[in-house]
Amino acid sequence: MNTFNIQSPASPSSETAARNARIAATRPVTAEAYPKDWVVRARDLAGEFRKGAVERDHERTSPVDQIRRLRESGIVSLLYPAELGGGGGTLREAASSVLEIAKVDGSTAALLGFHFYNSLVPLLTDYTGQNASFVRRSTQARWLWGNVTQYVNKEFVAEHHPDGGFTISGTKKWNTGAPLAEITTVLAIHPDRDRYIYAAIPTNREGLTFHEDWDPIGLRGADSSTIEFENVRILPQDVLHWSHGPKQTGPLPLWASFGAIFYSAVFIGRTLGALERIRDYTLESRRQGTFGGASVSADDPFIQAEFGQYWVQAQAAQAYFERVIESVQAAWRRRAELTDEERGNIALETLSLRTFASRTALEITPRIFELAGGRGTLWSADFDQYWRDVRTLSSHDPEVLARRVIGQHALHGTPLIFPTHFKASV
Structure with missing residues (x-):
């Protein structure tokens, strides 16, 4: 089974090293058993997150500890099928969990909400089980997912790589969650310019630069920064299988x-x-x-x-x-x-x-x-x-x-x- 390399790149810059350290701090210290009641567990976590929420908002602090707790609780895997290592939860349980956390911490709730529907991308691009390995790896490590998905950037075009897969250069704005995530979806235009490709790559992949320019009036900790791609390699095993016809030429179903x-x-x-x-x-x-x-x-x-x-x-x-x-x-x-x-x-x-x-x-x-x-x-x-x-x-x-x-x-x-x-x- 192919695995993602989530080790820090060699000789990282000071900015990259700081970001890698921040992501490392979100990784689970323990792995709790999945709860019997997801919404009750989310409500308990919201009680934890209430402390310091005002200060995090005032100081524009990334919710690093809160993301770690979400990963430790297993809520990040709630929507994945049990047979793939997930929590086997329902859409109602996932949405209600976001709602409970949003009562006290809007930034953390927004990151969890974006995670939920972007972590489903492997299951949305294919209904036949051919992307199951992505899900299994995610449930094993309890990843938080980010997204680089916007359809509006017509200049974000992949190129063929001679050894297979693709490379991507360009800039994408408003990439919610990706700066705090281990993994992110990436949507780009195929080199033939007649369809999209969808991939999932580790966020420490060489060539990625996170500009950390998220400075809005609200959701101040829900990082949605600009990401610059410079010859970023998309390996063949990073590309998600597409089963809704011969090509993805429009928005992803659902x-x-x-x-x-x-x-x-x-x-x-x-x-x-x-x-x-x-x-x-x-x-x-x-x-x-x-x-x-x-x-x-x-x-x-x-x-x-x-x-x-x-x-x-x-x-x-x-x-x-x-x-x-x-x-x-x-x-x-x-x-x-x-x-x-x-x-x-x-x-x-x-x-x-x-x-x-x-x-x-x-x-x-x-x-x-x-x-x-x-x-x-x-x-x-x-x-x-x-x-x-x-x-x-x-x-x-x-x-x-x-x-x-x-x-x-x-x-x-x-x-x-x-x-x-x-x-x-x-």
């Missing part, structure tokens, strides 16, 4: 739909986390202007009415989340039989969920200041972390474009079709 589920988990988790924080705050303090006779803000009828509205909205988002997950889980069980129309319907369903969850989070998370009052704006309180995280993640895919696609379908029954990204030669 990849975006799984992504929308995990985006939504972060949005809803951040919303619920904000409500839990502000609930505790109003029960313990009395803001200026609190209704007369109320000893704490939670007894103010106006604050009760506002909180009640936010709580109902959050409940609606959770119910929608559960319904869509059930639908997508059913589709995943019969993935080999899905038609293009069915995949399009799933994409519309998950796009609608992501849009609703994002809009709900963007409405509620900034309005918790109405309940906190002036003292809630203190830097040390960090009540703005929830809105900043949601705003940062939701900006990745403009909501207005999603609403247009949904509206076209709702008004005209227009199906969502994923066209080829490559024009046929004349």
